[in-house]
Amino acid sequence: xxxxxxxxxxxxxxxxxxxxxxxxxxxxxxxxxxxxxxxxxxxxxxxxxxxxxxxxxxxxxxxxxxxxxxxxxxxxxxxxxxxxxxxxxxxxxxxxxxxxxxxxxxxxxxxxxxxxxxxxxxxxxxxxxxxxxxxxxxxxxxxxxxxxxxxxxxxxxxxxxxxxxxxxxxxxxxxxxxxxxxxxxxxxxxxxxxxxxxxxxxxxxxxxxxxxxxxxxxxxxxxxxxxxxxxxxxxxxxxxxxxxxxxxxxxxxxxxxxxxxxxxxxxxxxxxxxxxxxxxxxxxxxxxxxxxxxxxxxxxxxxxxxxxxxxxxxxxxxxxxx
Amino acid sequence: xxxxxxxxxxxxxxxxxxxxxxxxxxxxxxxxxxxxxxxxxxxxxxxxxxxxxxxxxxxxxxxxxxxxxxxxxxxxxxxxxxxxxxxxxxxxxxxxxxxxxxxxxxxxxxxxxxxxxxxxxxxxxxxxxxxxxxxxxxxxxxxxxxxxxxxxxxxxxxxxxxxxxxxxxxxxxxxxxxxxxxxxxxxxxxxxxxxxxxxxxxxxxxxxxxxxxxxxxxxxxxxxxxxxxxxxxxxxxxxxxxxxxxxxxxxxxxxxxxxxxxxxxxxxxxxxxxxxxxxxxxxxxxxxxxxxxxxxxxxxxxxxxxxxxxxxxxxxxxxxxx
Numbered sequence: 307x308x309x310x311x312x313x314x315x316x317x318x319x320x321x322x323x324x325x326x327x328x329x330x331x332x333x334x335x336x337x338x339x340x341x342x343x344x345x346x347x348x349x350x351x352x353x354x355x356x357x358x359x360x361x362x363x364x365x366x367x368x369x370x371x372x373x374x375x376x377x378x379x380x381x382x383x384x385x386x387x388x389x390x391x392x393x394x395x396x397x398x399x400x401x402x403x404x405x406x407x408x409x410x411x412x413x414x415x416x417x418x419x420x421x422x423x424x425x426x427x428x429x430x431x432x433x434x435x436x437x438x439x440x441x442x443x444x445x446x447x448x449x450x451x452x453x454x455x456x457x458x459x460x461x462x463x464x465x466x467x468x469x470x471x472x473x474x475x476x477x478x479x480x481x482x483x484x485x486x487x488x489x490x491x492x493x494x495x496x497x498x499x500x501x502x503x504x505x506x507x508x509x510x511x512x513x514x515x516x517x518x519x520x521x522x523x524x525x526x527x528x529x530x531x532x533x534x535x536x537x538x539x540x541x542x543x544x545x546x547x548x549x550x551x552x553x554x555x556x557x558x559x560x561x562x563x564x565x566x567x568x569x570x571x572x573x574x575x576x577x578x579x580x581x582x583x584x585x586x587x588x589x590x591x592x593x594x595x596x597x598x599x600x601x602x603x604x605x606x607x608x609x610x611x612x613x614x615x616x617x618x619x620x621x622x623x624x625x626x627x628x
Numbered sequence: 629x630x631x632x633x634x635x636x637x638x639x640x641x642x643x644x645x646x647x648x649x650x651x652x653x654x655x656x657x658x659x660x661x662x663x664x665x666x667x668x669x670x671x672x673x674x675x676x677x678x679x680x681x682x683x684x685x686x687x688x689x690x691x692x693x694x695x696x697x698x699x700x701x702x703x704x705x706x707x708x709x710x711x712x713x714x715x716x717x718x719x720x721x722x723x724x725x726x727x728x729x730x731x732x733x734x735x736x737x738x739x740x741x742x743x744x745x746x747x748x749x750x751x752x753x754x755x756x757x758x759x760x761x762x763x764x765x766x767x768x769x770x771x772x773x774x775x776x777x778x779x780x781x782x783x784x785x786x787x788x789x790x791x792x793x794x795x796x797x798x799x800x801x802x803x804x805x806x807x808x809x810x811x812x813x814x815x816x817x818x819x820x821x822x823x824x825x826x827x828x829x830x831x832x833x834x835x836x837x838x839x840x841x842x843x844x845x846x847x848x849x850x851x852x853x854x855x856x857x858x859x860x861x862x863x864x865x866x867x868x869x870x871x872x873x874x875x876x877x878x879x880x881x882x883x884x885x886x887x888x889x890x891x892x893x894x895x896x897x898x899x900x901x902x903x904x905x906x907x908x909x910x911x912x913x914x915x916x917x918x919x920x921x922x923x924x925x926x927x928x929x930x931x932x933x934x935x936x937x938x939x940x941x942x943x944x945x946x947x948x949x950x
Contacts, residue, residue, distance in 0.1 A: 313752050313848070314685040314833060315651035315745065320642035328727065329637035330694045330742055334734050337698075363636040372652045374696075374740050376659075405650065412656050414735060418696050420652055420742035423637065430635050511636060526635070 316406040318370060318422070327423035329360035335378075335414040343456045346385040348488045349417065350392020356513070357421040358400055358492035359566040363511035365501020366425035367494065368402035373419055376412030393419065400494050429501040429570070433508040434527035436598035438571040441579055443496040444589045446516050447555060448486030448541035450562025455480040455547045456487065483543035490566040496587040497568055503582065505574040515563035518616040520602060523569065533560075533594035533614060536607045560604075561617050571596055638728040640692060640744070649745035651682035657700075657736040665778045668707040670810045671739065672714020678835070679743040680722055680814035681888040685833035687823020688747035689816065690724035695741055698734030715741065722816055751823040751892070755830040756849035758920035760893040763901055765818040766911045767863035768838050769877060770808030772884025777802040777869045778809065805865040812888040818909040819890055825904065827896040837885035840938040842924060845891065855882075855916035855936060858929045882926075883939050893918055 320326060333339055333353040344352070354371070361368045373393055377386060394404055402421070459480065493511075500506045510523045516538070524531050535556055544555045567589075572579050576592040583590030594605075602614040642648060655661055655675040666674070676693070683690045695715055699708060716726055724743070781802065815833075822828045832845045838860070846853050857878055866877045894901050898914040905912030916927075924936040 313754075314682040315649040315688070317686070317747075317750050318648040318650065320646075320648050322644060324642075326640040326642050326648070327637040328640065328692065328694060328742075328744065330696045330728065330740075331730050332696050332698060332732055332738075332740070334698055334732055334738075336735070337733055360636040364639070366637070370650065372650060372742060374652045374654050374742075376654060376656055376738060406652065408653050410654055410656055410659055412659060412736065412738070416654075416656075416698060416734070416738055416740075418652075418654070418738075418740045420650075420694060420696075422650065422744075425639075428639050432635075 316370065316372070318405070321424060324424040324426065325428055327361055327364050327366045327425055327428070328420070329357055330418065330420040331356045331360065332416055332418040334416050342460060343453070344488060346388040347392040350389040351396040351489055353417040353419055354393045354396035355490050355492045355566060357419045358396065358494060359511040359513065361421060361423035362492050362494040362497035363509050363568055364423070364425060365427060365429045365497050365509065366423035367498065368397065368400050368421055368423045370405035370422045371397050371402055371419055373404055373407035373417070375407065375418075376410045376416035378413060378415060379411055381415065389417070400492070425501065427501050429506055429509040431508055431510050431523045431526035434523060434529050434571040434596045435507060435573065436529055436596050438507050438573050438596040439576050439579060439592045440520070440531060440533065440569070440571055440594040440596060441590055441592050442512070442516070442539065442567050442569050443493045443587060444565070444567035445539040445541035446512060446565050446567060447544055447558030447562045448483055449490055449564040450487070451544045451547040451558045452484040452487030454551050454553070455484050458547070458550050480543065480546055483541060483547055486541060486565070490564065492566050493568045496590070499586045500568065500570050503572075505572040505579065507571045507573050509568055509570040512565045512567050512569050513563060515561045515617070516569065517560045517602065517614050518563065519569055521616040523571070524602065527596070530597040530600045530602060531594055532597055532603045532605060534605045537591060537593045539591045560614070638692065638694070640727070643746060646746040646748065647750055649683055649686050649688045649747055649750070650742070651679055652740065652742040653678045653682065654738060654740040656738050664782060665775070666810060668710040669714040672711040673718040673811055675739040675741050676715045676718035677812050677814045677888060679741045680718065680816060681833040681835065683743060683745035684814050684816040684819035685831050685890055686745070686747060687749060687751045687819050687831065688745040689820065690719065690722050690743055690745045692727035692744045693719050693724055693741055695726055695729035695739070697729065697740075698732045698738035700735060700737055701733055703737065711739070722814070747823065749823050751828055751831040753830055753832050753845045753848035756845060756851050756893040756918045757829060757895065758851055758918050760829050760895050760918040761898050761901060761914045762842070762853060762855065762891070762893055762916040762918060763912055763914050764834070764838070764861065764889050764891050765815045765909060766887070766889035767861040768834060768887050768889060769866055769880030769884045770805055770863035771812055771886040772809070773866045773869040773880045774806040774809030776873050776875070777806050780869070780872050802865065802868055805863060805869055808863060808887070812886065814888050815890045818912070821908045822890065822892050827894040827901065829893045829895050831890055831892040834887045834889050834891050835885060837883045837939070838891065839882045839924065839936050840885065841891055843938040845893070846924065849918075852919040852922045852924060853916060854919055854925045854927060856927045859913060859915045861913045882936070
């Protein structure tokens with residue numbers, strides 16, 4: 307970035323030979339977040355993470371962010387400062403800077419981030435082939451379960467312990483899982499390691515839910531998939547939430563979304579991928595395989611196989627359904 | 629653009645030796661536009677023009693746009709299609725494509741566009757020096773007057789003639805000036821010609837109003853300025869609006885904003901700039917000079933000099949003032 311905030315446009319000098327990556331994603335008050343569940347600093351980090359994860363899923367490194375904010379007139383100046391600080395900190399910890407943006411007013415807060423990145427080798431959604439193993443870079447379902455934990459604590463304030471920094475006070479045993487929602491870590495290091503490996507064939511980040519994002523990957527690659535339910539990694543603390551909400555841990559993992567782990571396919575034996583991962587990116591687990599037969603199937607712990615449908619979070623489908 | 633819509637991020641191959649430009653700007657329902665005054669296709673073109681103008685003001689060419697839309701659930705699908713078509717057409721006519729974006733729902737429509745461009749030589753706001761002449765690439769005040777014409781027609785439906793394609797029916801004599809608001813033309817060709825000229829020293833687009841944007845340019849360059857009121861070009865038809873609203877044409881030109889002409893400074897004699905312009909970018913007018921004395925002054929047609937204050941459109945100042 308040779309010229310940042312303050313002129314009509316930012317000026318960047320692209321590094322020779324690198325590919326440029328570009329993505330954008332918005333967080334809208336009342337749609338993507340509620341002020342009673344998340345503070346402005348965490349919202350800023352989260353809005354950054356959503357975009358950083360898109361760069362991670364291509365195997366890239368973030369370079370420069372552009373922040374378009376629509377602010378309600380009654381938003382305290384301190385909240386604005388904390389929000390911006392959250393964005394800046396999350397970007398800085400991955401080597402990127404905020405290079406521009408614009409401000410407007412609006413009834414509801416809109417945080418729209420545009421992020422530029424760069425990569426030597428890009429890994430897309432469309433390279434999966436029958437026989438490839440399906441892998442994830444971390445546990446799934448924590449974000450949706452964490453959001454439910456925060457909602458549960460808000461609905462039952464007496465049962466919740468104090469001493470919490472978020473909007474809702476969360477029981478100590480739930481604080482860990484709440485963090486999966488409030489401060490998801492984009493898997494940038496993992497994404498680069500996977501993209502530069504010899505065996506990776508496709509990659510996507512888990513934003514809509516494992517089933518939905520695997521569906522996107524299968525559609526783009528023209529293949530089907532089989533997932534071993536028992537192999538899907540579940541985060542610690544999720545059973546505590548399941549006990550309160552009645553939603554099974556596997557259901558959170560398959561359909562929860564917003565985990566921002568990476569889902570990738572590899573042309574290798576399962577043991578080889580996990581052995582490679584032990585030396586570089588801990589947390590990688592093989593959870594299934596790509597099939598030539600279209601559609602997705604779930605192999606249950608008892609060995610039975612059931613169809614797996616996307617069923618993940620989809621703003622428009624939800625809106626249409628009322 | 630080697631990979632567009634459909635993956636986690638778009639992939640671009642930057643041209644060697646070119647500088648990369650990046651800008652973003654949003655149009656928010658109820659803040660930047662009202663559905664009773666503009667249709668979805670024109671709104672799309674306008675949202676594109678606001679961003680194209682930022683690339684124009686750096687002397688660049690647009691390459692790839694990313695569109696982040698927040699849509700009310702009750703927006704008809706056809707309006708969405710027309711909006712997107714307007715963005716795409718405006719980009720295509722300047723050689724750029726829509727390479728990505730995202731959709732969400734929201735109470736109010738938000739059209740947030742992020743635009744990447746490229747340039748050989750970049751012209752910023754900060755190069756103006758005392759003695760430089762101040763120039764504009766076209767008439768000013770038409771957009772604000774056009775908006776007033778549309779509002780006036782909405783308030784007086786009986787006086788307005790039919791046969792108009794916009795939300796409000798505008799009197800035939802006002803249709804031309806309404807177009808300055810509904811479909812402003814970004815001055816990309818002019819911007820490139822100015823940036824590659826030997827004499828240009830700084831440039832900005834007129835988005836906030838001549839006085840406000842000249843103020844930005846003076847602040848960035850550490851200089852003052854003097855504007856000759858009689859030299860400021862006024863668009864045809866503005867007197868028709870002034871007669872109805874009581875706001876003087878010069879007031880529209882100085883403080884109206886959203887004209888998207890370019891304001892630039894040049895180290896040359898006034899006659900030389902206008903002679904150069906006749907061969908390449910018609911419509912360029914010399915309207916004043918840069919001074920070492922800070923602040924801005926307006927030389928009235930009678931020869932008297934008065935202080936000129938920014939006083940242009942400012943969302944936050946307006947919001948604070950109620």
